[in-house]
Amino acid sequence: MTLRIDFSRSVYAVSAVEAAVAAWAQLGRFAVEAGPHTIHVVVEGAHPGVPDLLDHFANHALFLSIQEARRAAGAAA
Secondary structure, rough: EEEEEEOOOOOHHHHHHHHHHHHHHHEEEEEEEOOOOOEEEEEEEEOOOOOOOHHHHHHHHHHHHHHHHHHHHHOOO
């Protein structure tokens, strides 16, 4: 099974999505392609025992993006 999700670069950091991929790597084969406005993630062979895998993955990527933005804002202050 192939799953695909797209993230807006205005909200998600590429480095955060890549960190989420590293954390979830045991649950499928992830491929990331960063375009100018969108980060595309394709998951092949998603683990069948994880319902809503993309939803959970997206939440993790969002959490990491927020953390990164807060760190950057704190460093700039």
